Amino acid sequence: MRRISSHLLLTPQGLLPGRIVTVADDGRIVDIHTSRHLDGEAGVEFYSGILIPGMVNAHCHLELSHLRGLIPSGGGFAAFVEGMKAAPRGCGVEAAEMWDARMWSDGVQAVGDVCNGVATFELKRRSPIRYHSFVEIFGAAANPAKAASLRDEAVGSGLRATVTPHSLYSLSRENFIAAVNGGAEDQAAGLTENSPLSIHFMESGFEVSDPAARLVAQTPKDRPVLLVHNCTVTQRDIDIVMDHFAAPVTWVVCPASNRHISGLTPPIELLRKNGLRIAIGTDSLASNDTLSMVKELLLLAPHTAATLEEMLGWATIGGARALGMDDAIGSIEVGKSPGLTLLAGVDMQTLRLTEKARTQRII
Numbered sequence: 001m002r003r004i005s006s007h008l009l010l011t012p013q014g015l016l017p018g019r020i021v022t023v024a025d026d027g028r029i030v031d032i033h034t035s036r037h038l039d040g041e042a043g044v045e046f047y048s049g050i051l052i053p054g055m056v057n058a059h060c061h062l063e064l065s066h067l068r069g070l071i072p073s074g075g076g077f078a079a080f081v082e083g084m085k086a087a088p089r090g091c092g093v094e095a096a097e098m099w100d101a102r103m104w105s106d107g108v109q110a111v112g113d114v115c116n117g118v119a120t121f122e123l124k125r126r127s128p129i130r131y132h133s134f135v136e137i138f139g140a141a142a143n144p145a146k147a148a149s150l151r152d153e154a155v156g157s158g159l160r161a162t163v164t165p166h167s168l169y170s171l172s173r174e175n176f177i178a179a180v181n182g183g184a185e186d187q188a189a190g191l192t193e194n195s196p197l198s199i200h201f202m203e204s205g206f207e208v209s210d211p212a213a214r215l216v217a218q219t220p221k222d223r224p225v226l227l228v229h230n231c232t233v234t235q236r237d238i239d240i241v242m243d244h245f246a247a248p249v250t251w252v253v254c255p256a257s258n259r260h261i262s263g264l265t266p267p268i269e270l271l272r273k274n275g276l277r278i279a280i281g282t283d284s285l286a287s288n289d290t291l292s293m294v295k296e297l298l299l300l301a302p303h304t305a306a307t308l309e310e311m312l313g314w315a316t317i318g319g320a321r322a323l324g325m326d327d328a329i330g331s332i333e334v335g336k337s338p339g340l341t342l343l344a345g346v347d348m349q350t351l352r353l354t355e356k357a358r359t360q361r362i363i
C-alpha cells in the first residue's frame with residue numbers, strides 16, 4: 001500500500017489540490033481523500049507537480065521503431081510513402097523493446113498499436129503496458145484472410161487484437177469493406193464488445209476525393225472508430241462522419257508526425273469546438289524522433305484554447321475510451337488501476353506546460 005500526494009491531482013472533477021491517493025500493491029486505487037495538513041501526514045510520498053493517470057498513446061506502430069531517423073522530414077506525404085517503401089524490411093525487435101520500456105517509464109499505460117506482422121507480439125505480451133493490436137490490412141497486395149489469421153495468432157498468444165483497414169486510399173473498395181465488416185469475427189476471436197477500427201484518415205491532400213463520404217458509405221455505423229490524423233478535415237467532413245456513426249468516433253491527432261511528414265497541423269480547435277472525442281497518438285518512429293505524449297501536447301498547445309486539464313484528458317481518458325479500456329484505466333478513481341504519472345515542468349501559476357515539461361511513472 002502506498003499513499004501518494006502532489007501539488008495537484010487530475011481527477012474527473014478537475015485538477016484538485018491537497019489530495020492523497022492510496023494505492024494497493026496490485027495497483028488498484030483504494031482511497032482518495034482531502035487533507036488540510038499534508039505536512040503533518042505520516043507515510044505520504046509527496047511529488048512536486050501534477051499527478052495524472054497513466055497516459056494512453058492511441059496511435060503507434062511499435063514494429064517501425066528501427067526506422068528512427070531514416071526518413072528525412074519535410075519531404076511531403078508522397079516522399080514519405082516512397083521513403084517507407086525503400087526502408088529496411090522487418091522489425092528491429094530490440095528497438096521496439098527499448099521504446100516499449102521507455103513509454104512505460106514515461107507513464108504510458110496503454111497503446112493502440114498498428115501491426116503488419118508478428119515481430120512485436122512477444123514483447124507486447126510480456127510488457128506491463130496494455131496493448132490493443134490493430135492488425136492492419138494494407139496496400140495493393142492486401143490480403144484480408146492473412147490479416148485475420150495474424151489476428152488469431154495475436155489473440156492466441158494472449159494479446160488483444162482486431163483487424164482494421166489502413167486507410168481509404170491504400171485499399172480497394174472490396175478489401176476496405178472486408179476489413180470493416182470483421183467485427184463479428186473479432187468478437188469470436190475473444191473480444192466481448194464490437195471492436196474498434198483504427199483508420200488513417202485525411203492525413204494529407206494526397207487522400208482520395210471525399211474520404212468522409214467514402215468512409216460512411218463503406219463502414220457500418222455501429223463500429224466504434226478511431227480516425228487518425230485528420231489534418232485536412234473540414235466542418236463538412238465532421239458533419240458527414242458524425243451524422244453516420246451511432247458508435248463512438250474518436251479523432252486521434254499525431255502532430256509531431258504531421259510536422260515531420262507534411263508540415264501540416266491537425267485542426268485541433270475545429271475538433272474541440274464540435275465537442276468531439278479527442279485522443280493523442282505519437283505515430284511511429286519513422287515519422288517522429290520520440291514516442292513522448294508530452295511532446296505531442298506541447299505541439300498542440302499553441303493551436304488551442306484548451307485548458308491543461310482538457311488537454312490531459314485527451315492524453316488519458318480520451319485514449320482509454322477509444323480503446324475500450326476506460327473501465328480500468330484512464331482516470332484516477334477508486335476501483336480503477338490507471339497507474340500514476342508525475343507531470344513536472346508546468347507553470348503552476350498559469351497552468352501551462354513549459355518547454356521543460358516531462359512525465360515520469362510513479363506507479
Ligand SMILES: [Zn+2]
Nearest residue numbers: 061200283284
Ligand atoms: Zn500511423
